[in-house]
Amino acid sequence: MRYQRTKEQRMSMKLDPNSEKPLHIQAEEVLRKLIESEEYKNGKLLPNEVLLSEQLNISRNTLRQAINKLVFEGLLVRKKGHGTRAVKKGIVGGVKNWLSFSQEMKMLGIEIKNFELHVSFKKPSEEICTFFKIDPEKGTKCMVLERVRGNKEYPFVSFISYFNPNIPLTGDEDFAQPLYGILENKYNIIVKTSKEEVTARLAGEFIAEKLDIKSSDPILIRKRFVYDVNGTPIEYNIGYYRADSFTYTIEAER
Incomplete structure (x- = not known):
């Protein structure tokens, strides 16, 4: 001692x-x-x-x-x-050549429909402040994009994205267009790296209503931390997926 x-x-x-x-x-x-x-x-x-x-x-x-x-x-x-x-050191699996949600769906031949789309400016949580290196005492707000998306028949994912407040997003952008295309074409921001966490839980009333499922149904939660080519944090994204519509696959080579 x-x-x-x-x-x-x-x-x-x-x-x-x-x-x-x-x-x-x-x-x-x-x-x-x-x-x-x-x-x-x-x-x-x-x-x-x-x-x-x-x-x-x-x-x-x-x-x-x-x-x-x-x-x-x-x-x-x-x-x-x-x-x-x-954390005890273990085996860490990585995913290379990651795709945006729009690109993933395009590869699967799924035409995406937005069931909900909301834009707001909010004070970020402590965890998000840490990710963007924001001083929480300054009261800085981030632009927040909330979307419920799916195919033509039903919604299967609810997204909430916080963006680095240094990006001059106004909220008037056309978010029907691919998000990373907007960042690149309008703000010259090229995203490169995505770190992800995937967990599971029951939906709960709030998410169940958005995804048209029961509160006791399982969902997968996918956190995505996105960086640009310079390693600057760009987006903090959480996706809540219907478990019956989403499979997460990892391919590893030795």
Whole structure:
């Protein structure tokens, strides 16, 4: 226990409030080194946020920015009531040559219909602020595009997309056109990389109504984090898919 306190005291000395590098970035770098140590690699919980913020001499909000970034990258996992720990290294599958939803449907020969389309400007959540590197205290709003889409017969996916507030989107764009085509042709933004997470759950009343299914029916949730050719985060997208209409396939080569 004494060794652990000594090590964490040394951690706090690494943050320089006079540095041009923001404190949350410095904290992120310290945490990256910490979770590479053997004890944390083996699943030991990180100190709680109150203790860790005191040891690093930063606010909990600043610490949370650093932790959220590592959670987003899949290096940390946070469980309510249990704490935060390093993710044990395992086999990670990747998907190359990803396609936009419109391209996916075109390849399948499915003609897409928009059942709903809403545009608004909203304050993003803490997770989305971290993704876009937004200071949540500034009250910056993101353009949000919400669409329920499907084939001619029925809707099978509900999308919500948040866009980087640095993109001068007005909300008056023709979103009947392919989204990434709009970004490229109108704003010279070329998307390149997509990181994805796929989970499953029951639909619930809200999504069930949008997808014309029962609240007890299963759905697949596909989070997509989209970056441009320069590695700038462009879109934070969540898709809620009818499980009877969507199969996620991964092809891997060795």
